[in-house]
Amino acid sequence: MRAVVARGYGGPEVLESVTVALPEPGPGQVRIRVEAATVNPVDLVTRSGTLVEAGLMAAREYTGIGWDVAGVVDRVGAGVTAFAPGQRVIGLRDLLDVSLGAYAEYLVLDATAVAPAPPGASAAAAATLPLNGLTALQSLDLLDLAAGDTVLVTGATGAVGGFAVELAARRGLRVVAQAGAADEELARSLGAEWVVGRDASDLAADVRRLVPGGVDGALDTAGLGIRALAAVRSAGAYATVVGGSAPLPLRGIRVHQQWISADGVALAELAAMDLTLRVAETLPLERAAEAHDRLAAGGIRGRLVLVP
Structure with a gap:
Protein backbone atom coordinates (compact mmCIF):
# COMPACT_ATOMS: atom_id res chain seq x y z
CA MET A 1 0.00 0.00 0.00
CA ARG A 2 1.00 3.65 -0.36
CA ALA A 3 1.97 5.78 2.63
CA VAL A 4 3.74 9.08 3.25
CA VAL A 5 6.40 9.00 5.95
CA ALA A 6 9.26 11.22 7.08
CA ARG A 7 12.64 9.95 5.95
CA GLY A 8 14.83 11.40 8.66
CA TYR A 9 13.85 14.80 10.06
CA GLY A 10 13.71 18.31 8.69
CA GLY A 11 11.51 20.38 6.43
CA PRO A 12 8.62 19.20 4.24
CA GLU A 13 11.16 17.82 1.78
CA VAL A 14 11.78 14.82 4.08
CA LEU A 15 8.23 13.60 3.47
CA GLU A 16 8.37 10.66 1.09
CA SER A 17 5.77 8.48 -0.61
CA VAL A 18 6.64 4.82 -0.07
CA THR A 19 5.15 1.40 -0.68
CA VAL A 20 4.82 -0.70 2.47
CA ALA A 21 3.18 -3.97 3.46
CA LEU A 22 -0.52 -3.87 4.29
CA PRO A 23 -0.76 -3.80 8.11
CA GLU A 24 -2.73 -6.55 9.83
CA PRO A 25 -4.97 -5.89 12.84
CA GLY A 26 -4.12 -7.77 16.00
CA PRO A 27 -6.49 -8.71 18.83
CA GLY A 28 -8.65 -5.76 19.83
CA GLN A 29 -7.72 -3.77 16.72
CA VAL A 30 -9.40 -2.65 13.50
CA ARG A 31 -7.96 -1.92 10.08
CA ILE A 32 -9.38 1.17 8.40
CA ARG A 33 -9.29 1.91 4.69
CA VAL A 34 -8.35 5.56 4.89
CA GLU A 35 -10.55 8.03 3.04
CA ALA A 36 -9.16 11.18 4.67
CA ALA A 37 -6.34 12.17 7.02
CA THR A 38 -6.07 15.62 8.58
CA VAL A 39 -2.88 17.70 8.61
CA ASN A 40 -2.27 19.06 12.13
CA PRO A 41 0.50 21.15 13.73
CA VAL A 42 1.74 18.06 15.60
CA ASP A 43 2.53 16.51 12.21
CA LEU A 44 4.90 19.37 11.42
CA VAL A 45 6.57 19.08 14.82
CA THR A 46 6.96 15.31 14.41
CA ARG A 47 8.46 15.68 10.93
CA SER A 48 10.91 18.36 12.04
CA GLY A 49 12.55 16.18 14.70
CA THR A 50 11.57 18.50 17.55
CA LEU A 51 9.94 15.62 19.42
CA VAL A 52 13.11 13.56 19.14
CA GLU A 53 15.12 16.44 20.57
CA ALA A 54 12.61 16.72 23.41
CA GLY A 55 12.97 13.02 24.23
CA LEU A 56 9.33 12.28 23.39
CA MET A 57 10.17 9.78 20.67
CA ALA A 58 13.16 7.83 19.41
CA ALA A 59 14.94 8.67 16.17
CA ARG A 60 13.85 6.49 13.25
CA GLU A 61 14.92 6.17 9.64
CA TYR A 62 11.24 6.39 8.72
CA THR A 63 8.64 8.03 10.96
CA GLY A 64 4.88 7.72 10.54
CA ILE A 65 2.99 11.00 10.20
CA GLY A 66 -0.69 11.73 10.81
CA TRP A 67 -3.06 11.29 13.76
CA ASP A 68 -6.62 11.83 12.46
CA VAL A 69 -8.36 9.38 10.19
CA ALA A 70 -11.77 8.88 8.63
CA GLY A 71 -12.60 5.87 6.54
CA VAL A 72 -14.22 2.45 6.36
CA VAL A 73 -13.49 -0.57 8.53
CA ASP A 74 -11.76 -3.10 6.33
CA ARG A 75 -10.95 -5.87 8.80
CA VAL A 76 -11.27 -6.46 12.54
CA GLY A 77 -9.00 -8.37 14.88
CA ALA A 78 -9.94 -11.07 17.35
CA GLY A 79 -12.32 -9.97 20.09
CA VAL A 80 -13.63 -6.87 18.31
CA THR A 81 -17.43 -6.76 18.39
CA ALA A 82 -18.17 -3.03 18.33
CA PHE A 83 -17.15 -2.59 14.68
CA ALA A 84 -17.63 -4.56 11.49
CA PRO A 85 -16.23 -4.40 7.95
CA GLY A 86 -17.96 -1.76 5.85
CA GLN A 87 -18.71 0.55 8.79
CA ARG A 88 -17.77 4.22 8.40
CA VAL A 89 -15.58 5.35 11.29
CA ILE A 90 -13.20 7.99 12.59
CA GLY A 91 -10.20 7.38 14.80
CA LEU A 92 -7.15 8.82 16.49
CA ARG A 93 -3.59 7.55 16.60
CA ASP A 94 -2.14 8.99 19.80
CA LEU A 95 1.23 7.20 19.71
CA LEU A 96 4.18 9.37 18.70
CA ASP A 97 6.85 6.76 18.10
CA VAL A 98 5.53 4.76 15.12
CA SER A 99 6.70 3.91 11.61
CA LEU A 100 3.28 4.36 10.01
CA GLY A 101 0.68 7.07 10.62
CA ALA A 102 -2.61 8.17 9.12
CA TYR A 103 -0.97 9.44 5.92
CA ALA A 104 -1.61 6.07 4.30
CA GLU A 105 -4.13 4.00 2.39
CA TYR A 106 -4.78 1.78 5.43
CA LEU A 107 -4.27 2.27 9.16
CA VAL A 108 -4.57 -0.13 12.10
CA LEU A 109 -5.87 1.30 15.39
CA ASP A 110 -6.99 -0.11 18.71
CA ALA A 111 -10.77 -0.43 18.65
CA THR A 112 -10.85 1.76 21.77
CA ALA A 113 -9.51 4.67 19.66
CA VAL A 114 -12.26 4.38 17.03
CA ALA A 115 -15.84 5.68 16.85
CA PRO A 116 -18.68 5.75 14.31
CA ALA A 117 -18.30 8.63 11.88
CA PRO A 118 -20.51 11.72 12.31
CA PRO A 119 -23.78 11.08 10.47
CA GLY A 120 -23.98 12.88 7.16
CA ALA A 121 -20.45 14.29 7.28
CA SER A 122 -18.04 13.81 4.39
CA ALA A 123 -14.91 11.82 5.11
CA ALA A 124 -12.80 14.98 4.87
CA ALA A 125 -14.98 16.83 7.38
CA ALA A 126 -15.18 13.83 9.72
CA ALA A 127 -11.39 13.52 9.76
CA THR A 128 -11.05 16.99 11.30
CA LEU A 129 -12.83 15.94 14.50
CA PRO A 130 -10.77 13.36 16.46
CA LEU A 131 -7.58 15.17 17.51
CA GLN A 258 -3.38 18.91 28.47
CA TRP A 259 -1.92 15.89 26.69
CA ILE A 260 -4.28 14.18 24.27
CA SER A 261 -5.32 10.57 24.70
CA ALA A 262 -7.43 8.52 22.32
CA ASP A 263 -10.90 7.82 23.70
CA GLY A 264 -13.39 6.10 21.43
CA VAL A 265 -16.30 6.57 23.84
CA ALA A 266 -15.79 10.34 24.08
CA LEU A 267 -15.15 10.51 20.34
CA ALA A 268 -18.48 8.81 19.67
CA GLU A 269 -20.18 11.42 21.86
CA LEU A 270 -18.51 14.22 19.90
CA ALA A 271 -19.49 12.63 16.59
CA ALA A 272 -23.13 12.62 17.64
CA MET A 273 -23.16 16.32 18.59
CA ASP A 274 -23.38 17.80 15.08
CA LEU A 275 -20.40 20.09 15.74
CA THR A 276 -19.05 22.57 13.20
CA LEU A 277 -16.51 20.72 11.04
CA ARG A 278 -14.29 22.99 8.95
CA VAL A 279 -12.26 21.84 5.96
CA ALA A 280 -10.00 24.40 4.32
CA GLU A 281 -9.12 22.19 1.34
CA THR A 282 -8.51 18.57 0.38
CA LEU A 283 -5.29 17.53 -1.34
CA PRO A 284 -4.02 14.20 -2.70
CA LEU A 285 -1.84 12.24 -0.29
CA GLU A 286 1.18 12.81 -2.53
CA ARG A 287 0.93 16.57 -1.89
CA ALA A 288 1.55 16.18 1.85
CA ALA A 289 4.70 18.34 1.66
CA GLU A 290 2.70 21.16 0.11
CA ALA A 291 0.09 20.84 2.83
CA HIS A 292 2.82 21.11 5.49
CA ASP A 293 4.20 24.23 3.82
CA ARG A 294 0.79 25.84 3.70
CA LEU A 295 -0.07 25.01 7.32
CA ALA A 296 3.27 26.41 8.48
CA ALA A 297 2.60 29.64 6.59
CA GLY A 298 -0.57 30.21 8.62
CA GLY A 299 -3.77 32.00 7.72
CA ILE A 300 -5.76 28.82 7.04
CA ARG A 301 -9.32 28.59 8.32
CA GLY A 302 -10.26 24.99 9.02
CA ARG A 303 -7.95 22.06 8.34
CA LEU A 304 -6.14 20.81 5.27
CA VAL A 305 -7.07 17.19 4.63
CA LEU A 306 -5.16 14.57 2.64
CA VAL A 307 -7.04 12.06 0.50
CA PRO A 308 -5.32 8.80 -0.57
Missing part, protein backbone atom coordinates in the same frame (compact mmCIF):
# COMPACT_ATOMS: atom_id res chain seq x y z
CA ASN A 132 -8.94 18.70 17.70
CA GLY A 133 -12.33 17.78 19.15
CA LEU A 134 -10.91 15.49 21.82
CA THR A 135 -8.25 18.06 22.72
CA ALA A 136 -10.95 20.67 23.32
CA LEU A 137 -13.16 18.26 25.25
CA GLN A 138 -10.41 16.93 27.50
CA SER A 139 -9.11 20.45 28.18
CA LEU A 140 -12.56 21.63 29.27
CA ASP A 141 -12.80 18.60 31.53
CA LEU A 142 -9.54 19.65 33.19
CA LEU A 143 -10.91 23.14 33.85
CA ASP A 144 -13.90 21.56 35.62
CA LEU A 145 -16.11 24.65 35.33
CA ALA A 146 -19.84 24.75 36.12
CA ALA A 147 -22.69 26.06 33.99
CA GLY A 148 -22.82 29.85 34.29
CA ASP A 149 -19.05 30.17 34.82
CA THR A 150 -16.99 32.30 32.47
CA VAL A 151 -14.19 30.93 30.31
CA LEU A 152 -11.65 32.58 28.03
CA VAL A 153 -10.69 30.67 24.88
CA THR A 154 -7.58 31.96 23.11
CA GLY A 155 -7.20 31.19 19.43
CA ALA A 156 -10.96 30.82 19.48
CA THR A 157 -11.49 30.34 15.76
CA GLY A 158 -8.62 27.90 15.27
CA ALA A 159 -9.22 24.19 14.86
CA VAL A 160 -9.05 23.38 18.58
CA GLY A 161 -10.36 26.77 19.72
CA GLY A 162 -13.46 26.56 17.55
CA PHE A 163 -14.45 23.23 19.06
CA ALA A 164 -13.63 24.58 22.53
CA VAL A 165 -15.97 27.57 22.10
CA GLU A 166 -18.75 25.37 20.78
CA LEU A 167 -18.40 22.71 23.48
CA ALA A 168 -18.08 25.29 26.27
CA ALA A 169 -21.25 27.07 25.15
CA ARG A 170 -23.10 23.75 25.08
CA ARG A 171 -22.03 23.18 28.69
CA GLY A 172 -23.65 26.46 29.66
CA LEU A 173 -20.39 28.34 30.06
CA ARG A 174 -20.19 32.03 29.16
CA VAL A 175 -17.39 32.28 26.61
CA VAL A 176 -14.96 35.12 26.00
CA ALA A 177 -13.37 34.38 22.63
CA GLN A 178 -10.04 35.83 21.56
CA ALA A 179 -10.25 36.27 17.79
CA GLY A 180 -9.44 38.72 15.03
CA ALA A 181 -12.01 41.21 13.81
CA ALA A 182 -12.57 39.19 10.63
CA ASP A 183 -13.47 36.15 12.73
CA GLU A 184 -15.81 37.81 15.23
CA GLU A 185 -18.94 36.62 13.43
CA LEU A 186 -17.64 33.05 13.36
CA ALA A 187 -16.74 33.15 17.07
CA ARG A 188 -20.23 34.36 17.97
CA SER A 189 -21.85 31.74 15.73
CA LEU A 190 -19.95 29.08 17.66
CA GLY A 191 -21.37 30.36 20.94
CA ALA A 192 -19.10 33.14 22.20
CA GLU A 193 -20.84 35.80 24.29
CA TRP A 194 -17.95 38.26 24.08
CA VAL A 195 -15.08 38.64 21.61
CA VAL A 196 -11.75 40.32 22.34
CA GLY A 197 -9.02 41.12 19.81
CA ARG A 198 -5.83 39.24 19.13
CA ASP A 199 -3.51 41.77 20.80
CA ALA A 200 -2.12 39.50 23.51
CA SER A 201 -0.36 42.38 25.28
CA ASP A 202 -3.74 43.85 26.27
CA LEU A 203 -5.60 40.55 26.64
CA ALA A 204 -6.03 40.53 30.42
CA ALA A 205 -7.19 44.15 30.53
CA ASP A 206 -9.62 43.57 27.66
CA VAL A 207 -11.07 40.48 29.32
CA ARG A 208 -11.35 42.08 32.75
CA ARG A 209 -13.27 45.01 31.28
CA LEU A 210 -15.88 42.50 30.13
CA VAL A 211 -15.69 40.23 33.18
CA PRO A 212 -14.68 42.27 36.24
CA GLY A 213 -12.36 40.30 38.51
CA GLY A 214 -11.38 37.93 35.71
CA VAL A 215 -12.82 34.81 34.12
CA ASP A 216 -13.27 31.59 36.06
CA GLY A 217 -11.09 29.68 33.64
CA ALA A 218 -9.00 29.96 30.48
CA LEU A 219 -8.44 27.42 27.74
CA ASP A 220 -5.28 28.63 26.07
CA THR A 221 -5.15 27.04 22.62
CA ALA A 222 -2.81 29.78 21.37
CA GLY A 223 -0.09 29.09 23.96
CA LEU A 224 -0.08 32.62 25.39
CA GLY A 225 0.85 31.40 28.85
CA ILE A 226 1.09 34.12 31.51
CA ARG A 227 -0.82 36.60 29.32
CA ALA A 228 -3.87 34.34 29.32
CA LEU A 229 -3.37 33.40 32.98
CA ALA A 230 -3.55 37.09 33.90
CA ALA A 231 -7.14 37.18 32.68
CA VAL A 232 -8.18 34.47 35.19
CA ARG A 233 -9.49 35.29 38.65
CA SER A 234 -7.55 34.16 41.70
CA ALA A 235 -8.14 30.48 42.51
CA GLY A 236 -9.53 29.96 39.00
CA ALA A 237 -8.38 27.41 36.42
CA TYR A 238 -6.14 27.46 33.35
CA ALA A 239 -5.35 24.80 30.73
CA THR A 240 -3.01 24.92 27.76
CA VAL A 241 -2.81 22.57 24.80
CA VAL A 242 0.61 23.82 23.66
CA GLY A 243 3.51 21.86 25.11
CA GLY A 244 5.92 23.91 27.21
CA SER A 245 3.63 26.93 27.50
CA ALA A 246 2.11 26.26 30.93
CA PRO A 247 2.80 29.18 33.31
CA LEU A 248 3.41 28.96 37.05
CA PRO A 249 0.24 28.52 39.15
CA LEU A 250 0.15 32.10 40.39
CA ARG A 251 -2.64 33.38 42.67
CA GLY A 252 -3.81 29.87 43.49
CA ILE A 253 -4.88 29.20 39.92
CA ARG A 254 -5.05 25.52 38.96
CA VAL A 255 -2.73 25.13 35.95
CA HIS A 256 -3.00 22.14 33.60
CA GLN A 257 -1.02 20.99 30.59
